Amino acid sequence: MVSVSTDATDTLVLEGIVVTCNPAGDANIAPMGPIVDRHVTRLTLRPYSTSQTLANLRDTGRGVFHIVDNVELLAQAAVGQLDPKPRLTLLDASHCQRLSDCCRWFAFSVDSLDESGPRAILSCSVIERGEIRPFLGFNRAKHAVVEAAILATRIGILAPEEIVAELVRLAIPVEKTAGAEERRAFDFLRQYIDRQLAVS
Numbered sequence: 001m002v003s004v005s006t007d008a009t010d011t012l013v014l015e016g017i018v019v020t021c022n023p024a025g026d027a028n029i030a031p032m033g034p035i036v037d038r039h040v041t042r043l044t045l046r047p048y049s050t051s052q053t054l055a056n057l058r059d060t061g062r063g064v065f066h067i068v069d070n071v072e073l074l075a076q077a078a079v080g081q082l083d084p085k086p087r088l089t090l091l092d093a094s095h096c097q098r099l100s101d102c103c104r105w106f107a108f109s110v111d112s113l114d115e116s117g118p119r120a121i122l123s124c125s126v127i128e129r130g131e132i133r134p135f136l137g138f139n140r141a142k143h144a145v146v147e148a149a150i151l152a153t154r155i156g157i158l159a160p161e162e163i164v165a166e167l168v169r170l171a172i173p174v175e176k177t178a179g180a181e182e183r184r185a186f187d188f189l190r191q192y193i194d195r196q197l198a199v200s
């Protein structure tokens, strides 16, 4: 029988969405890829120094990591263009908010923060968790959208020709396997990247 590894040292990067709040309670929604153990009891977040997520975590020490299968939300959140804004649910215990619609959520508190490198390193403990609905399953177009969303956040860091070549490659699984949501998300990112590259 195949089972989930119980080795606490076996970690991986899990791509999801982090919701944080500023001290006034305004929510910020951003895709992030923390390092997690297989049971997601601890997260190591590595936000760039310019990110709002880092500013909020520095101020409040609390956030919620979500596992989602909605790649349109992930694509829009990556470039800060949420339309419509997703519904949020208040979590009493952590005074934070979570995405109302997600597969799994993990409220966390920051145990330590190291800002000595180009990316901050935040070591966090999961303090509360929940499961809302099942994960739909693997789909190559969804994974292509995740990769395209990462490219969209690396404009100005990666060479434009590298971004364009990667998008051409990612369009193939989208053409073969996407549903309407994945197609909209990929087209949205492609148009965003085209516009940004045209002005850069």
Ligand SMILES: Cc1cc2nc3c(=O)[nH]c(=O)nc-3n(C[C@H](O)[C@H](O)[C@H](O)COP(=O)(O)O)c2cc1C
Binding pocket: 015, 016, 028, 029, 030, 031, 032, 033, 034, 045, 046, 047, 048, 050, 051, 052, 053, 054, 074, 077, 078, 079, 080, 146, 149, 150, 153
């Ligand atoms: C799948 C995915 C994973 C990402 N992981 C990280 C990460 O670990 N650290 C980071 O700083 N940015 C990461 N990004 C980029 C941020 O989401 C992006 O820079 C975003 O604009 C930051 O938003 P914020 O300033 O509201 O925090 C990721 C983007 C995607 C699409």
